[in-house]
Amino acid sequence: MTHDVIATTAGRAPRAAAGSTRMLLTCGMFAGPLYIVVVVFQMLTRDGFDISRHPASMLSNGDYGWMQIANFVASGLLFVACAIGLHRVLRPAASPGGKWGPRLIGVFGAGMLGSAAFSADPADGFPPGTPTGPPTTMSWHAAVHLLVAAIAFLALVAACFVFARRFVAAGLAGWAAFSGVTGAAFLVTWSLIFTLQGSRPANIAFALAIALAMAWASLLAAHHRPNRRQSEG
Secondary structure, three states, X not given: OHHHHHHXXXXXXXXXXXXXXXXXXXXXXXXXXXXXXXXXXXHHHOOOOOOOOOOHHHHHOOOOHHHHHHHXXXXXXXXXXXXXXXXXXXXOOOOOOOOHHHXXXXXXXXXXXHHHHOOOOOEOOEOOOOOOOOOOOOOHHHHHHHHHHHHHHHHHHHHHHHHHHHXXXXXXXXXXXXXXXXXXXHHHHHHHHHHOOOOHHHHHHHHHHXXXXXXXXXXXXXXXXXXXXXXXX
């Protein structure tokens, strides 16, 4: 009887671990869509906001700024959970990306939490009542926001290329191309907003690249999530 109890307990442990890993990666599946939907909702409902002029981080200002701050917090936590799940799934693997891929997704999630803690400044007419044009000064918290956002974006781009290499090694050409194109699109559009300052098409392209990268990360979580049969053992 004691032997049966030990065997049952030993069998439950892997199932519990697989179940919690599945839950962590499910969090990652919802992280990107949640962020995108909440931003689009605010784009359509908040007076004065124009995605061709204002980055989404500026939504943290104004009477309803709490909504974007909460969006950063919730999405950031979900991406951190996703990173933990990816680490569990990929840890035994010796192929490229098993170590740094999850870490980079985790850095991105932590960066979103930092973006919630340190808000961007109002600018260019948003929120309503803010003078038009770029701000003449920058607050300390806006400077920290830019630094944290840059680190988060670099981590996400690096994750795209790390996983692209991993998928190449695994012979998954479609996923390799998706990952590489996503990272390249992000880099190209990011550079455009610096070289073409004030360009509305460049700002829109960068916003779309961010959405694409977040969708990629959520699809990545779905790709690696154990199925229910694996979780139940």
